[in-house]
Amino acid sequence: MALSAGTRRTVACLLVGLGALLIVMALMIPTYTVDKLAKTPLDLEITTIANSQQGSESLVLDSRSLTAPEGAAKVDSNVPLISQRFVTVEEPSDATEMTIQAGQTLRRIDKQGDTGLLTAVVDRVTIDRKTGMPVDKEPNGSIATTVNKEGESIADPVQHTGLQYRFPIGTEKKSYPYFDLNARATFDIDFVEETEINSMKVYHFRQTIPVTNLWDVAQAPTNRLSLPAAKWGLEGEEPVTMTRFYTNTRDLWVEPQTGTVIKGGEQLHLFYARSGDKPDVTALKSNIVFDENTVESQMAVAQDNIDRLSLYGRIMPIVLGVLGVILAIVGVILGVRGGNAPAPARPVRGGNLPPSGSAAPSRGTAPRGADDAPTEQINVKKNL
Template identity: 25%
Template sequence: MRRVVGFVLLGLGVFAVALGLLLRFWAYPQLAKAPLDTKSTSVAEGTGITALVIKTVDGTPSPEVEDDLNVRSTTYVTGDLTQPEVKADGDIAAYVEAIKTVDESTGITINATVRELCFDRFSGEAVAPCEGQYVEVEKGKRETPTKRGVVQQPGLSFKFPFGVDQQDYRFYDLQVRKAVKAKYVGEDTIQGLDVYKFVMDVPNTRIGEEEVPGSLVDEPDEPSVDADLYYKGKRTLWVEPSTGVIVLGQQEMTQELVPPGKEPGEGTVVFNGTLRLNDKTVSDFVRQAEDAKSQLQLLTMWPIVMWIVGGVLAAVGLFLLFLGFGRGESGMADGVPPRERQPVGASG
């Protein structure tokens, strides 16, 4: 009986260890991937914003800088399954991101951008080749890479990797068109969810040139002026570490038009303020992160439990088998028959 129990425990132990390995090294990589066919909407809001608003006066566009605006920025992200790099069981996803920022009181669009890129579904890093990648910050002027195999929008964009570490990462900044350092600054809690906090600081940087009316940059005698556009900003992201989901984002930014002969700080501020994801968006992202986190925990914590329990069961099973082989079921040494007891005084 002892041997039977030993074999059963040994088998259960080996099975538990094998199942744990299967969950951790096969099932987990299959689950820890960003979805291909995603659809999400997020809304960031800000008050007391200074922004350049293009109004129409007598049928003519009239740019004006206005203060104390309530601004809403809506971001739509959708998966593009038509790209050749995207396979049903593959590691590459392609997402399209469209952002529209409006003055809430008038509905006038302050700015709008569209972009597409391919990225690794586990690490979140942009990858190439990616035939469909582009950036469009001005309607009708789509920018694409000049060479095949170039990562146009390097770094992270839509999420952090699964299993975020307490370290710095590279995150793409659409304003300066490059990846900037997302510095890890500590832990935090958002709506009861434990998160990591990352901060990106971009110093005053020239990001382009705009032809604008001279009156807009304090040069009323000039009908138009080619002014440099400068940007500086601070972006803060709160990330659930198991899933890499960004549950809260906030961006403080300033844009300034600087005409020839002047320095940054002497021009016309055309945007200044802070946009932050609203409560509804944050609640949605927190719920998504919690759901994904609970699924991943089944594939990260349970394998450890299975390895421990399986190891104990296997060890006990081997111990019982060792005893069983060392001694017979009667408790005597194997191969030695028990002596027959005879009554006292009996003769052979």
């Protein structure tokens, strides 16, 4: 059944209005919704595992040899190491900021239980959810390396000043300040190259930590030891005080759209020495890199975030924009046609109208039907 002119105009207005609404939504989604999505999620929960690389030097000081009554300090070689880190989101966290807690251990897997544990650290830092940088508060984080008698971590307030666990949304090919947990200081991590890992585009960054006196960082008992010279492999009878030093070369491969660290590696070197430029006894030296399962897991996290950003940043705006334009065009066409539709003929009261230009019938005379034959009045004379 054909629509009346009024109905056509109403439908046309509705279509144009709906089309305009969809076009506005297509323009607003990339600027509003994507901005909300382009943040580190509050349900972040990531476990990463890194192993010492076969074929690379892996040295660990046997701590028991330092307390043995006889013999010099012993350094074990070809030691298999595993580093595990568990990252979660804690309070305080809100729409713009989040507190990340990372528990990290490094152990040698050729020994069982606590005898294999080399280091254990709990790190907390409050960061901006979009930039990944620590918030401008003091203190904005803490580091715990020791426990009390109850086994609870003892955290020291530490001001964090660089990236750590994530890079910014939309990572660029440039240097970034990056916080080193061992040195408790920030050094630049430099862009090296753009490359691929399992067909995913990543940016390779590298950071070099200069030789750092750990006693100046934290006055822990293990960071300065006074032992007989023979224990250090030196001549003489007098005790010799050694300080523990640290240096590192860190490599990170980052998915740039989401800032997810896909792969990471560290070339750790800790040693005891009287001077930082001349190591005396190696405490730890190894090249530790994310294992394949961790790389695949990080890629899955990055891809999920990429898909969400693509859905709201490109796919939905295109679909809504095209649909809005189509509805608006259909509405305009329908409105134009509805306005040009011929008006229906109005009925005439009292019969048919006379032809154009004809005289109206005189009062009292019935209108002649269209099919009536003309008649002629004949005068009839009487008395013929």
